[in-house]
Amino acid sequence: NQDIWISQQGVVASTAAIGEPSGTRSFEMDARNASPELDDVLISNYILLGNVPQAFVNFESEHRGVPNGGQLVLEIYDSSRDWISRRP
Numbered sequence: 386n387q388d389i390w391i392s393q394q395g396v397v398a399s400t401a402a403i404g405e406p407s408g409t410r411s412f413e414m415d416a417r418n419a420s421p422e423l424d425d426v427l428i429s430n431y432i433l434l435g436n437v438p439q440a441f442v443n444f445e446s447e448h449r450g451v452p453n454g455g456q457l458v459l460e461i462y463d464s465s466r467d468w469i470s471r472r473p
Contacts (some may be wrong), residue, residue: 388430395425402447414457442471 399413414425
C-alpha cells in the first residue's frame with residue numbers, strides 16, 4: 386500500500402513467514418547486497434499522533450538465513466527531528 390509505505394528498495398510482499406501474527410501481511414528483506422548503500426529499505430509515511438502523550442512501536446521479525454554480521458535496524462524520526470535507532 387503506497388499510502389503507508391512511501392518508499393521501498395529491495396523489499397517484497399511475502400507469504401513465506403512462519404506463524405506471523407498478521408496473517409499474510411509480511412514482507413521480505415533479503416539483504417543480499419555487498420554494499421550498505423544497496424541495503425533493503427522500507428520507509429513509511431508520517432504517522433501523525435496529535436495529542437498522544439506517548440507512542441509505542443511494536444513489530445515482530447523472523448530471521449532465517451541471515452549472514453554473519455547481518456542485522457535489522459528500525460529507525461524512527463521523532464518529533465524533535467532526531468533519528469532513533471533500535472535493533473530487535
